[in-house]
Amino acid sequence: MPPRLQLLSRASAAVSQPSYSPLAPFLYPALNQQRSASILSSLSDNKTAYNKRIRVGRGPSSGYGKTSGRGHKGQKQHGKVPVGFNGGQTPDYVVHGQRGFDNHFSTEMSPVNLNRIQYWINAGRLDPTQPITLKELSASRCIHGVRKDGVKLLGRGKEELTTPIHLVVSRASAEAINAVEKAGGTVTTRYYTEFAVHKIKQNQMDPIHSLQSRIVLAPESEEGAEAAADALAEEKKHYKYRLPDPTSRKALEYYRDSAHRGYLSHKVAEGHGPSLFFKTPGMGKKGAQRRSRAGGAQAAGGENRLW
Template sequence: MPPRLNAFRACSSLLSSKSSSASVLAPFLRQPPQQQPHRAASILASLSDNPSSYNKRIRRGRGPASGKGKTSGRGHKGQKQHGKVPVGFQGGQTPMSVTHPTKGAINHFSVDMTPINLNRIQEWIDQGRLDPTKPITMKELNKSNCLHGVKDGVKLLARGGEELRTPINIVVSRASASAIRYVEAAGGSVLTRYYSPLAVRRVLRGVMDPANSLLTQKPVPVKRPGNPFRWQYHLPDPASRKDIEYYRDPAHRGYLSYQLGEGEGPSLFFKSPSAAQSKAMKKRKAQASANKLW
């Protein structure tokens, strides 16, 4: 029967073998030394408290010993002692903001229309992402990722108009004359209508009718979510003269063009010749009747 091994010796031999192998591999397994944070000696001259830790109020005009007495740190005479220099004041010369203004002043009355071109619409139709058998509004364009980030509306442009071969019925905020010509040549139709910035957000959320309002003459058949007879909000109509005149113009395919009578133009200021002549005739007849003796 072989002699038994001492358990303590066996364990000590294993530990010694591990330590020896570790000592052999130590140069190859050495960890990179950790970089100790170091600071330059120059910061010793600029040591100070945190700004929030010092809250002593400076008392001005309380004698020369305080360092802020007499003139209170403002010096003698002049505009800077008696008052304050206005912001942008340059000693009386014409300000640089006037002589050399920055280009592109902000126009608060401009609108930011998101452009959409005809070739992109045709590409989306070919991929099956847009249904040409139904009216295409900004809601369908945004949902299909055909456009992104609508702010004040959508404008239809004519790039790639010769590629359009599918008749579409599209409702947008504005449309160029070339885009209208291409769409109608393909057998489709363009309808421009007014959207306020708030209406754009609500249309994209699906809580407002994307095409029909109170002044719409022929309702556009659009799919209504939930209750098929009611939307959460009504689509607004234009209130400013500029917008009303734009959507009264048949050349823009505006949805208010039905309001024009025969011979009338979209302008709310200039009247048609027939209306002006009839008004002048009424005035002459009134003057003639007033001059009669009996």
């Protein structure tokens, strides 16, 4: 009689087989891949992230002692490479040029303070009844040398200023302007160049008037034009050179500003600003069209009025 397969399978299943585990159960959490909330404590540089400094001449065990890795005698041991040497490669200052040391757009002015001007007036070295320009300041030694862009007026010792004076300088601080005007004087800022400063000190150029300022002094009429022409002709007799006017936008905007007491502030129309870049709102082409339409409507309305 053949064996009963079902009975054999049930008998083998009844025998318990022990399960084998190579590790203890309490080690399972340590083997699972986890990431901490912060990795700042484990940050480190790559091995090639920086080069360690070689300390030479510190004994033979370092490999760079005694002769410091340079060998014996000769130019290779005793000599040094010049500054900027690039191992024979064309130097950077030859390839790219030398630039950036001097700022060609910076302004260089000689400062003068109000207390020094008042001291010079008290000593009789400056005449307060006449306009005080860089020519008078330099000639009286109130300032020692005039730099390439002229003179800047500063407000130190403003409480000492008691004499009304009329100053013509390159630039002036707001504090100095207020102090001079409070004492009954005036401040006018005007444009100077290095060439102009040089010729003014030699009495070969008018320190106050240029072509634009001559036009401003003359009234807008034929007689005014003739008066301006006569003044220019008279100026040519006394001075060899004419004082220049600014051409750059930065200088024009400064001397068009009435807050700086610029001598070109008369060129700014009422309601406009000194800027030559930003347009005053409503003053462009569209604004002119709107104003013309509004003016026509008002005129038409006026004609249809009963009284």
